[in-house]
Amino acid sequence: MNVEGLGVDLAKSSSPAFLVNDLVKIKNKTPVGHYRTPFYVRGKTGRIERILDEFINPEEEAYGKNVGSKVRLYRVSFAQQELWPEYHSASLDQLQIEISEHWLEPA
Amino acid sequence: MTVPDHHDHDHAHPGVTKDEEPYGYYATLELAVRELLIEAGLITTDEHRRQIEILDSRSPVLGAKVVARAWTDPEFKKRLLADGSAACEELGITMYDGAHLIVHENTDQVHNMVVCTLCSCYPRPVLGLPPDWYKNKQYRARAVKEPRAVLKEFGTTIPDEVSIHVHDSNANMRYLILPLRPAGTEHLTEEELAGLVTRDAMIGVTVVKSSLVQTNRGQA
């Protein structure tokens, strides 16, 4: 479910660690096995575009975890130049992707 | 011991044409899994048949309906951009797979496109099943890195002053693009507008063009 602006329903979920427009860095860790955080964003700095609901951690869901504690999901926006050094320097093009909270740290 | 149900082998399911006989290795494997799970009481034949019917009932026609409504009803469009799933449900389009739909609006400043680099996540309840190119390596690898070049291959040129936002559909959200309404369509009905909206425009690799056929509507 989308969350408009900063209005998160605190009554039914734990507070997000990050807020819209926060600068965040994708952690450069390497799990073994299933992940949904692609290599091309790891170690890169972006901005929180939207706070989403909490979901079962896909890394654990992939091994049969269907219930239990969830992790907050966010949409993160990157300038394309941040991801691809050869991208046109004057472009305002962006890449937006969903990242779980345990993959984020403040930039 | 119960006699295995041969129904699936001898008769076509609704909406599925009969295969050539015999089944190949993988078709046999699918049937084996399905029959064993039905025998174990974990799923039913009816559920499976119903799901095939659901898959058959979803196509880009549904998404086009959503787009045309958004183009003609500003309050609906606001609701659509705030909560895509709920707005689709208003039009009777159920999110049968629990999809959380986010709709991104193309504007004069921003053109949006969707990819799933990791697999093939796609807003199936509202667009049906994705085309092969969406699931294959070339699009998935290149759409994030060189979207303008990829768009050119679809015959789409976005001016430099319009930013491109590429959405990698890698987790729980599913994305539908609300294309720009083309100029010259002011006199078209909602149904006529829906007829202009293509699957590829709702993925974001093309734009919607106004009909080439001049209508007499609105002209004396």
Place this chain on the structure above:
Amino acid sequence: MSSTEGLISHLPNDIGGKDADAINMEEHSMLPWEKRCHALLDVLATHQIVNTEEKRRGVENLGSEIIGNLTYYERWIVSAVNILFEKRILTPDQIANKTKEISERK
């Protein structure tokens, strides 16, 4: 330092940003068995017998050679079978017997 580390840490489907050829626009209509396979996995996901993330993980676990040689739905059904074995819902012998029985049907 192992030179094979990338094979373990970098999943075969994680290809965003890699070099690739021009898009092939050709579309094939779904084979009947593929639609049955898709519907089956949808039903399994609804029941959480094989959830969507498990299915994806199962495809990744097939490894590059199998992934490169099987079509999209062929990968799905093999992934599902493996997950069902892993969760002890089905056994390899059940699959062996059932597939044999199916191929002998007239």
